[in-house]
Structures are given as structure tokens and as C-alpha cells.
Amino acid sequence: MMQAGTVQAVQDMSDTAYAVSSVVKVVLTFTVVMVVVALLTLLERKISAWMQDRMGPNRVGPGGIGQPLADGLKNILKEETHPGEAAGVFFTLAPMLSIIPALVTFAVIPFAAPMPTRWGVMPMVVADLPVGILFLLAFSSLGVYGIVMAGWASSNKYALLGGLRAGAQMISYEIALGLSLMSLFFVVGNVGLPQVVWTQQRMGTWFFFTFAVSFAFFWISSFAETNRLPFDLPEAESELVTGYHTEYSSMKFSMFFIAEYAHVLTVSALLATLFLGGWDIPFLQRDDMLGFVDGRWVGNVPALWITLVTFLSFAIKTFVFIVIFMLVRWTVPRFRYDQVMDLGWKIMLPASLAAVVVTAATVLALDSAGVTFEQRALGFVPVYGGVLGVVNVAMLAVVVWAMDRGRTLSATGSLDERRARAKQTARLRAIELQTAERGES
Amino acid sequence: MLRPYVPLLVLLALSVVNAIFMVVLSTVLSPGGATKVKSAPYESGMTPLGNPRERFSVKFYVVAILFIVFDVETIFLLPWAVSARRLGWAGFAAAGIFIFILTVGLIYEWKKGALEWD
Numbered sequence: 306m307m308q309a310g311t312v313q314a315v316q317d318m319s320d321t322a323y324a325v326s327s328v329v330k331v332v333l334t335f336t337v338v339m340v341v342v343a344l345l346t347l348l349e350r351k352i353s354a355w356m357q358d359r360m361g362p363n364r365v366g367p368g369g370i371g372q373p374l375a376d377g378l379k380n381i382l383k384e385e386t387h388p389g390e391a392a393g394v395f396f397t398l399a400p401m402l403s404i405i406p407a408l409v410t411f412a413v414i415p416f417a418a419p420m421p422t423r424w425g426v427m428p429m430v431v432a433d434l435p436v437g438i439l440f441l442l443a444f445s446s447l448g449v450y451g452i453v454m455a456g457w458a459s460s461n462k463y464a465l466l467g468g469l470r471a472g473a474q475m476i477s478y479e480i481a482l483g484l485s486l487m488s489l490f491f492v493v494g495n496v497g498l499p500q501v502v503w504t505q506q507r508m509g510t511w512f513f514f515t516f517a518v519s520f521a522f523f524w525i526s527s528f529a530e531t532n533r534l535p536f537d538l539p540e541a542e543s544e545l546v547t548g549y550h551t552e553y554s555s556m557k558f559s560m561f562f563i564a565e566y567a568h569v570l571t572v573s574a575l576l577a578t579l580f581l582g583g584w585d586i587p588f589l590q591r592d593d594m595l596g597f598v599d600g601r602w603v604g605n606v607p608a609l610w611i612t613l614v615t616f617l618s619f620a621i622k623t624f625v626f627i628v629i630f631m632l633v634r635w636t637v638p639r640f641r642y643d644q645v646m647d648l649g650w651k652i653m654l655p656a657s658l659a660a661v662v663v664t665a666a667t668v669l670a671l672d673s674a675g676v677t678f679e680q681r682a683l684g685f686v687p688v689y690g691g692v693l694g695v696v697n698v699a700m701l702a703v704v705v706w707a708m709d710r711g712r713t714l715s716a717t718g719s720l721d722e723r724r725a726r727a728k729q730t731a732r733l734r735a736i737e738l739q740t741a742e743r744g745e746s
Numbered sequence: 747m748l749r750p751y752v753p754l755l756v757l758l759a760l761s762v763v764n765a766i767f768m769v770v771l772s773t774v775l776s777p778g779g780a781t782k783v784k785s786a787p788y789e790s791g792m793t794p795l796g797n798p799r800e801r802f803s804v805k806f807y808v809v810a811i812l813f814i815v816f817d818v819e820t821i822f823l824l825p826w827a828v829s830a831r832r833l834g835w836a837g838f839a840a841a842g843i844f845i846f847i848l849t850v851g852l853i854y855e856w857k858k859g860a861l862e863w864d
Contacts, residue, residue, distance in 0.1 A: 327753035335760050385776040389785035401765040408761040412754050432754035439824075440754075460798040461787040473806050476813040483820040490827035551788055556772030560765065643863035646809075650861045654816065655852065658845055661823070665830055665838055672831055 322424035330431050331412075338411050342566040343373035349566075349631050356635045380559040388460055388552050395458035400553065400560035403451030406444045407567035413437045414574045415499045417584050417616035421608065429584075429612060430499060437498040441575065442483060445530065448564065449475045452532075452539070452549050455561070459552035467548025471532060471539030474645055478529035478536075481653040485522040488664040489579065492678075492693075502583035507678045510690030513580040517697040518660040518704065520580045522653050527572040529649070531565060533630060535637040536645060573626035574619075581622045584615035656704050660697070667696050808860050819848050 318326065347362065347369060354361025362369035387396065417429035434440050449472055456468015489512060490496065493504045505511050513520045529536040540548035550561045577583060640648075671689055680688045787794050826833065826841045833840075855861065 323749065324752075328756065331753050331757045331760065335757065335764075381772050382775055382777075383772075384778045385772055386784055387780065388787045389780075389782075397769055401762075401769060404765050404768075405758070405761045408764070409754070409758050412757050431757060433750045434754065435750070457799070459787070462789065462794075462798050462800065465799060465802070469802055469806050473809045476817075477809060480813065480816045480820060483817065484823075487820075487823055487827045490824065491830045494828055494831060496824075496828060546788065546790070555776060556768050560768055646861065646863050650812070651856070655849070658849060661827075662842060662845060665827075665841070668831060669835055669838055672834075 318422075318425035318427060322422070326422070326427050327431070330429075334411060334431050335408065338408060338567060338570065339563075341570055342563055343377065345566045345570065345627065346376070346562070347373050348627075349634070352628070352631045353635050356632070377559070380556050383555040385555040385557065386552070392458040392460070395454050396552075397557070399451050399455035399458055400557045400564075401451070402454060403448055403564040404560045404567070406447040406451075407564040407571070410441055410444050410571045411567075411574065413440055413498055414571070414578055415502060415583060416574070416619050417612045420612040428499065429616070433499060434497065436496055438486060438496045438501075441498075441571075442479075442486075445568070445571070446475070446479055448568065451561075451564070455553070456549040459549070461552050463545045463547075464549050464551045467539045467541075467545045467551070470545075470642065471549055474529055474536065474538060474649075475532070477646060477649040478526040478653075481522050481649060481657055482526040482530065484654070484657040484661060485519040485526065486579070487657075487661045488516045488519045488697075491665055491668045492689075498578055498583075501579055502585055504678070505582045506585055508690040509679075509681065509687035510694060511580060511582045511585070514694040515690040515697065516580070516664070517694065517701045518657070518664075519697075521701055521704075522657050522660075523579070524576060525648075525653070527576065528630070528633070529645070531568045531572060531630075533565075533569070534634040535640050537639060538642055538645060541639060569627060569630050570623070573630065574623045576626045577619060577622035583622075584619040586615060586618045652704070652708060656700075660700055663696065663700060664693065667693055805863060812855065812860065815851065816848070819844075 350372070351361045351369070353359075362372040365371035365375045387393075412431040413434050415428070415430040415433075420427045420429055452475070453468045453472040456464045456466075456471070459465070459468075489501065492508070492515075493501050495501075501512075508515065528534075532539050539545075540550070545551070550558055553561060671692060676689050676692075678689050682688050682691070787798055789795070822844065823841065826837055830837060830841075
């Protein structure tokens with residue numbers, strides 16, 4: 306909670322300073338994303354090796370750290386095959402359409418607290434768009450074009466099926482992805498990502514609890530959007546070789562690969578920003594953080610060390626989600642296609658619609674009751690976020706219980722199954738009794 | 747007002763240049779030439795049978811249509827969601843009617859079997 310005394314306007318940057326800092330940020334972000342993606346491929350192989358009790362890549366450099374570089378060089382120098390019947394332009398355009406949105410989407414994610422410079426306060430986000438999340442949703446869904454185009458242009462049956470599956474799956478889960486974010490917009494009142502972080506600081510609760518349903522659905526959808534296990538049907542090896550990129554080789558294949566890992570990185574960063582408070586540090590939000598409200602900066606004077614520490618916090622949260630992505634890949638088996646579609650259309654769509662209505666009613670009821678974001682019960686329990694959180698966790702529990710239908714949670718089969726079994730036993734006993742009586746008489 | 751879009755355009759340009767660079771570089775450095783066998787579509791080592799762009803299930807098409815309906819719903823809900831607290835219960839009622847109509851549509855297509863895959 307920001308004290309009234311600390312509110313002060315801090316000078317914005319001049320045009321020249323903005324231009325210079327923007328170029329630095331663009332180049333840095335691009336480089337960091339590419340390097341992190343390269344390291345993620347190594348991390349994935351190391352994690353899979355660890356989970357399967359193997360060594361993993363360990364020949365290139367200490368601990369295999371040079372493996373991504375060697376892979377990249379190999380991919381550039383390898384021979385490129387081009388299927389004779391493939392549609393030439395589209396075949397080349399597809400990997401490009403896949404990699405470009407993947408690298409651009411990171412631009413709107415704020416990765417640290419605003420940094421003080423001699424020329425004014427620098428927001429630590431490449432492009433602080435007023436339409437932040439909308440831009441992200443729009444651009445990340447452009448990746449569908451690349452994948453469907455690759456599948457069609459390859460003139461290969463496996464590729465075509467993989468591309469179609471990927472297209473249908475990604476657009477199906479995009480609805481749940483978009484609807485799950487509605488609840489956040491109720492309280493944020495804006496679609497900018499820095500505002501999402503700022504609202505989480507004001508409310509004193511991170512949104513993974515406040516909007517538990519949104520968190521769960523967004524997370525599940527992000528697995529489907531990145532085509533990773535358990536949703537990797539587009540590249541189901543046992544049925545479709547490698548799906549839409551079966552015909553791709555050398556650097557073009559590598560581009561799909563880079564795009565996938567860039568998506569994993571962006572989605573993890575997005576999950577951290579939307580639901581884990583972004584660069585926010587727990588129990589520190591009242592001290593020195595800056596926010597942008599009503600066209601000006603409010604809060605205490607920023608400091609360089611705060612920017613660095615908040616960046617570290619953001620990096621750790623993102624890393625946690627990335628590691629979970631990889632652990633899940635080597636833990637959960639692949640779904641069947643009808644299961645994937647059922648989860649998206651029959652469970653997540655109606656449930657997220659219901660969640661939107663219930664959350665909206667809760668928000669309006671809290672407003673009618675005159676509760677503010679800053680209100681704390683007993684001095685530290687956030688009221689607004691707490692009530693929303695309790696309602697959301699209850700809704701999530703209902704969804705999980707409904708999906709489970711007594712299979713996992715009760716561990717002894719569903720209620721219907723148990724009833725059927727009881728009936729069967731009763732009937733058998735009755736027959737036994739009858740024969741026994743007949744034998745006596 | 748348009749200032750934040752400039753760095754975005756720069757990043758977009760950088761990504762496009764990077765993508766073109768990758769494609770061109772691998773084409774230039776790629777050794778060997780195409781032979782008839784090499785450029786045949788991969789079909790587990792067999793001679794490809796039939797048309798590779800064969801007909802596919804109409805289900806994919808149905809999913810695309812349904813996606814448009816519900817994606818537009820999401821887009822229409824968004825302005826309400828952003829200003830829900832200012833619009834109050836009147837806005838909630840209006841959005842509720844909108845969601846109700848689309849939910850009826852969802853139930854209809856569900857009962858029609860448009861969501862079944864088998």
C-alpha cells in the first residue's frame with residue numbers, strides 16, 4: 306500500500322533518452338531471449354537425462370554447456386532437403402511466420418521495477434503498450450499460421466494431419482486462454498501488463514490465489530498453445546513421425562524448435578507476471594516500489610539495487626514455470642485427441658464462462674460493500690483479494706471434483722461404479738441364499 | 747501516445763531480419779544437391795501413395811467456425827471486463843444476458859454433436 310506522503314511525480318524521459326534506452330533494451334531483450342532459448346534446449350535435455358537416470362549431453366565444454374552452440378552450427382551447415390511437391394514460397398515462409406511472433410511477444414512483459422537514470426525513470430519493459438495483453442494474445446496466436454502453413458505446404462500426409470491438429474487444438478485453447486484473463490481485467494481495469502503487477506501490489510495478494518480458476522485454466526491452455534506434452538498431439542511421434550515439421554531439415558527445422566522454446570519462455574514469463582506478481586517481491590511491496598498511475602509515477606524514489614533485485618525475482622519466478630514445463634513433459638503421457646477437445650470445449654469453456662460471471666458478481670458485491678483494494682483485516686489479511694481468492698478456490702475445487710468424477714480423489718472408482726458393484730454383490734448373495742434354501746427343502 | 751510502439755517496431759524488424767538471415771544462411775551453406783529420392787515426401791521409406799493433400803475431417807472446419815463465435819464473444823466481453831466496476835450491476839446484467847445467449851448456443855451445438863470426436 307502506497308502512503309499518501311510518498312506520492313510524487315517523477316520526471317519522464319525525454320525523446321532522445323527514450324530512443325537510446327529503447328535501442329539498448331531491444332537489442333538486449335532480443336539477445337537474452339535467443340541465448341536463454343539456446344540454454345533451454347540444453348536444460349531440457351539435462352532434465353530429461355536426470356529424470357531417466359542418464360548423463361545427458363556432456364561432451365561439448367564443461368557439463369555440455371557448449372552443446373547448443375554446436376547444435377546451432379550443425380543445423381546451419383547441414384544439407385537442406387526440399388520436398389519436390391512442396392509449395393515453395395509457403396514452405397519457406399512457414400518457419401519464418403512461426404519464429405517472428407515468438408521472438409516479438411516478449412516485448413510487452415515488464416521484467417523489473419522502473420530504473421532510475423540521470424535522464425528520468427526508465428520503465429523496464431521494451432514496449433509499454435496500452436494494449437499489452439491484447440497485443441500478446443494477438444501476436445502469439447499468429448504462430449498458428451506458421452504451423453498450419455508448414456503442414457499444408459510440406460505436401461506430406463503426416464505433416465498435413467499434424468498441422469490440422471495443431472491448428473484446431475491451438476484455436477480451441479485460445480478461447481479458454483482469453484476468457485480466463487477476463488477475471489483479471491475486472492480488478493485491474495486495464496490491459497497493460499505493468500498495471501497488472503501494480504494491482505497485485507496494491508491488493509497485497511498475487512493473482513494465482515485471487516483468481517485461482519484463471520490461473521489453472523491459463524496454465525493448462527499455455528501447455529496446449531505451446532504444443533508441449535501432454536498436449537503434443539501435433540507431433541505425436543508414434544502416429545505422425547514429427548507432425549507439421551516432418552519435411553523440414555537444417556535451419557528451417559531449427560527455427561520451429563527455437564519458436565517452441567521462445568514460446569515456453571514467454572508463456573512462463575507471462576504466468577509469472579500475471580499470477581505471481583511479476584517482478585514484485587513478497588512483503589517488500591510497501592517499501593520503495595514505483596508504479597504508473599493516472600499518467601504519472603507514484604511511490605518512493607527508485608534505486609538501482611531495487612531494479613536489480615526485482616529483476617532477479619522475476620527471473621526466478623519465470624525459471625520455476627519453465628522447469629515445471631519440462632518436468633511435466635517427462636512425467637505425463639500424451640492425451641487422446643477427443644480428450645484434448647473435450648477438455649477445451651466441454652470443461653474449460655463453460656467453466657471459465659461461469660467463473661467470469663461469479664467473479665464479476667463477487668467484485669461488484671465487494672464494491673457495493675465499500676471494500677477497497679488497500680483494506681486489510683487484522684492489519685495484514687487483504688480483504689478484497691482474500692474474498693475473491695476464497696470464491697475462486699471454491700470454484701476451482703468444484704471444477705476439479707466434477708472433472709474427477711470420483712476416479713482419482715476417492716481412488717476406488719466412481720460413485721456409479723461402486724453402486725453397480727454393490728448391486729452385483731447383493732444379487733449374488735440373494736442367489737446364493739435362494740439355492741441354499743432350495744437345497745434345504 | 748504512439749511512443750511505446752516504436753521500440754516494438756524495431757524489435758519486429760530485428761526478428762524479421764533474423765528470420766530471413768537464418769533461412770538465407772542455411773540455404774547458402776547447405777551442401778549437396780537434390781536427387782529424386784531425396785526430394786520425395788517422407789513416408790516411412792515407402793513410395794508415397796495417393797494425394798498428399800487428401801481430404802480431411804469436416805470436424806476441423808466446425809471447430810474453426812465455433813472458434814470464431816467464441817473468440818468474438820471474448821472480444822466483446824473484454825470492454826465490459828475492463829470497465830465492469832464503473833458500469834456496476836447494470837453492466838453486469840447486460841453482460842449476463844450476452845453470456846446467457848451464447849451459453850444457449852454452446853448447449854445447442856453440444857447437443858447437436860458438434861463437439862464429439864470419435
